[in-house]
Amino acid sequence: MRSSILVVLTIFSLNAFAQLPEIDWDELSKTQPWAVTELYKDVPKVTPGEGASAPSDAVVLFDGKDLSMWQKAQFGSPVNMEGFEAMIPLIDPNFKGDAAEWTVKKGELEVKPGTGSIATKKAFGDVQLHVEWLAPVMPADKKGQAGGNSGVIFMGMYEVQVLNSYENPTYSNGQAASIYKQHIPLANASKAPENWQEYDIIFMAPKFSEKGTLVSPAKVTVIHNGVLVQNNVELLGPTCFIGTPYYIAHPEKLPIMLQDHSDKMRFRNIWVREL
Numbered sequence: 001m002r003s004s005i006l007v008v009l010t011i012f013s014l015n016a017f018a019q020l021p022e023i024d025w026d027e028l029s030k031t032q033p034w035a036v037t038e039l040y041k042d043v044p045k046v047t048p049g050e051g052a053s054a055p056s057d058a059v060v061l062f063d064g065k066d067l068s069m070w071q072k073a074q075f076g077s078p079v080n081m082e083g084f085e086a087m088i089p090l091i092d093p094n095f096k097g098d099a100a101e102w103t104v105k106k107g108e109l110e111v112k113p114g115t116g117s118i119a120t121k122k123a124f125g126d127v128q129l130h131v132e133w134l135a136p137v138m139p140a141d142k143k144g145q146a147g148g149n150s151g152v153i154f155m156g157m158y159e160v161q162v163l164n165s166y167e168n169p170t171y172s173n174g175q176a177a178s179i180y181k182q183h184i185p186l187a188n189a190s191k192a193p194e195n196w197q198e199y200d201i202i203f204m205a206p207k208f209s210e211k212g213t214l215v216s217p218a219k220v221t222v223i224h225n226g227v228l229v230q231n232n233v234e235l236l237g238p239t240c241f242i243g244t245p246y247y248i249a250h251p252e253k254l255p256i257m258l259q260d261h262s263d264k265m266r267f268r269n270i271w272v273r274e275l
Contacts, residue, residue, distance in 0.1 A: 054130070054271035055273060058271040058272060058273050059122065059272050062270040063269075064269075067109070070118045071097040071098065071100050072099070073118060074092060074255075075087050075156060077156075080240050080242040081237070084157065084248060088249075091254065093123045093253055093254055095119075100115075101115035102260075107268060108267070109266065109268065109270075110266045111150060111261075111265050113260060114260070117258060118258050119156065119255035119256065120255040120257075121255070122255065123254050124253055124256055125205040125252050125253040126204050126205055126275040127154075127273060128200070128203075128273040129199070129201045129271075129272045130269065131270045132199075132267065133265060133267050133268075134195065134197065134267075135164035135197075136265070136266070143169075144168065144169065144170040145174060146263075147164045148164035148265060149261040150258060150260075150265040151259035151261065152256070154220075155253075155255070156254055156255060156257045157238035157239070157254075158203070158220070158239055159259070160180070160199065161174060161175065161178045162176065162199075164193050165177075165188055166190040166193065176189075176190050177189070177224040177229045177230065179220055180239040181240065181241065182233075182236055183220075183230055183233045185224065185230060190225075197224070197225055198223075198224070198225055199222060200223040201221065201222050202219075202220065203218070203219075204219040204275075205218055206235075206247060208250075208252075212249035213249075217234045217235055217237075218234070219232050220232070220233055221233075
């Protein structure tokens with residue numbers, strides 16, 4: 001029976017191939033109809049970075065030298081939507097804050113617990129962000145969300161979680177590379193503490209009409225240590241600890257924030273490309 005099926009399939013394949021129309025390339029070359037679908041336009045040239053260096057069109061946010069691109073964030077992270085309702089009308093995209101107090105040593109940026117989150121001096125909308133981070137070994141009683149915690153927070157509202165998630169269980173939508181409390185990562189690609197990890201993130205900012213209604217939600221793609229873990233997911237609104245998020249209109253560009261969550265997390269090689 002199997003051989004009979006193979007013969008039938010082979011004959012069917014040959015007949016299907018035989019039915020394909022013949023192409024007279026000599027005749028077609030006279031009119032070149034393929035040229036209609038060929039587009040010619042200037043495409044910006046970008047020189048890729050070598051090793052840890054940034055692409056030629058990137059804004060380097062931290063190169064291991066200083067915090068000149070950063071300052072204290074205007075606000076921290078609200079825990080619920082009531083906090084966002086109060087915060088958003090007060091946001092200043094051009095806020096001039098005090099100098100960031102995190103520690104720069106040996107080419108690395110380390111959270112100085114208690115000094116507050118830091119934010120870029122420049123405001124951003126749609127971006128490609130590269131950031132490398134490292135979680136320290138924590139005391140044995142520090143587990144879950146207390147096991148080495150920070151966050152990359154776009155526009156001060158939309159967080160990609162930074163957490164030691166190597167043999168450190170917590171709620172799935174709060175582990176490393178989650179869109180905090182909204183999207184569980186497709187895989188746990190975490191390395192052990194004291195190892196550098198990489199995030200490559202595509203963030204598309206939400207768009208609002210002139211009347212303040214939502215036109216399109218924020219969308220995020222995350223590659224964690226070379227593994228796709230968030231695939232163009234749509235956010236429900238700002239990432240908050242308590243309650244259900246929803247959108248509130250805000251400026252189209254706002255600073256990127258790194259969170260002080262009381263742990264000495266470290267960062268390096270941070271750059272961003274505006275899209």
